[in-house]
Amino acid sequence: MARSFSATCGPDGLHQHLAGLRSAVPSASGGVVFVSGQLAQRASSVAELVRTTWRGVPACVVPAAGVLSERGEIEGDTAASGVLWSGGKVTPFALPERAAEPGRALGEALVRTVGHRSATAILFARPGAFAPDMLEALALCAPNACLFGAGTASGSAVGVTAQGELLEGPTTGLAITGFAPPLVDASPAARLLSGFHAVEETSGGVVLRAGGRPALDLLSAATAALGEQASAQPRMFVALADPPAPSPRGEAEGPAAPRYVLRPIRGVDPSRRGILIGDDARPGARLAFAVRDAAAGRAGLEGIARQISRSALGSAPRFALYLSCAGRGQGLYGAPDVEARILRQRFADLPIAGMHSSFEIAPWAPGQARLALNTGVLALFRAPS
Structure with missing residues (x-):
């Protein structure tokens, strides 16, 4: 059993929604509450409210740029969305402030939890x-974990344990066991302008050569491919993929576009014909x-929603989380609720809660995840088979 909500509201209205969910899911085992606007600036106070209203239920309160549910998306306002569910064991955990090795410390915190x-x-x-x-170090500590998530709007997320303790750190999370692993996928709202080229030479965060050419020449060629659209100052990204994986016969993978993540172009180095992208x-x-x-964003979300729906056939979906970059929404599509409508058309009345995020943590390979931008991450939770 699971129930979701989303509403434009202040603390009093939020209390009513939280109480309504608690009544609807009397045997709740976990929940997430996303808050935006003034509520996001008071995440610790919201966590206190969750602790008293959902007494004994572990949860996480997440500051967001906007919130969403299967009903729609709320941007630029003080609002909240959330989902409360029964089933599985949910345990909040948090990375300590000023950890010497944050990725390793986060992995150790997760291992201590589960x-x-x-x-x-x-x-x-x-x-x-x-x-x-940090995700590379986390994967080494917890190679069997299904990892995904998002960046908050500003401050830290706050975990609420079943015992009523509040946990807060640079990264706060929920560890879930006893459910079937969720079906998780991600899609960037971006259109590729070039093929992929192997990076051959770098220096201090600058890509100097790739595919046998200066990196800046490759960027110029990609920009030229935009044609008349270039005058509209489109937002450009670098798309990064792993090296080709060899096949069992020792051959590189085929020509299909690989899974990739987006990174901003931070600058150019004309003297060395390079582009700056960082670490x-x-x-x-x-x-x-x-x-x-926008068209790629719609098609990508429709594609992963369709694939997840097909993969869920024969199981009992409980609820879903959808974490979408704050750069999507109305700013990308020019209309409200585009992504919420796609999810509703595919999953009907399935309880869904989510947020507009500062960045995304997208699934990559078993036990691995990558930091992503301009991406939507969809996770469907099912009852154990």
Whole structure:
């Protein structure tokens, strides 16, 4: 059993919604509450409200740029959405402030919470306190975990334990066991403008050469491919993919577009014909260029929702979480509720809650995740088979 809500509201209205969900799910085992606007600035106070209203139920309160449910999306307002469910065991955990090795410390916190059992870890990270390499260290500590999540709007998410303790840190999460692993997938709202090229030379976060050419020449060619659209100052990204995986026969993978994550282009180095992308500039990775695109965003979400729905056939879906970049929504589509409508058309009245995030933590491979931008992450939770 699960129930969701979303509403434009202040603390009094939020209390009514929380109480309504608690009455509807009397045997609740966990929940998530996303808050935006003034409520996001008072996440600790909201956590106190959750602690008293959902007494004994572990949960997480997440500051968001906007909130959403299967009913619609609320942007630019003080609002909340959430989901409360029964089934499984839910345990909040948090990364300590000023940890010497944040990725390792986060992995150790997760292992202390669930041991080495298979588990789902939903991570909510504070912007500026989370780096992509933390996920690599986390995967080494907890290789059996299903990892996904998002960046908060500003401050830290707050965990509420079943005993009423409040947990807060640069990254706060929920560890879930006893459910079937969720079906999780992600799609960027971007259109590729080039093929992928192997990165051959880097220096201090600058990609100098890829595919046998100066990186800046590749960027110029991709920009030229936009044609007349270039005058509209489209938002450009670097798309990064892993090196090709060899097949069992020792051959590289085929020509299909690989799974990729987006990174901003932070600058150019005309003297060396390079482009600055930061710590992700590593020889061996594959690089392409992409542009933010509404049609690609719609098609991508429709595609992962369709695939997840097919994969769920024969099981009993309970609820879903959808974590969507704050750069999507009305700012991308020019209309409200585009993504909420896609989810409702595919999953009907399934309880869904989610947020507009500062960045996304997207599934990548078993036990692995990547920091992503301009991406939507959809997770469908099912009853154990």
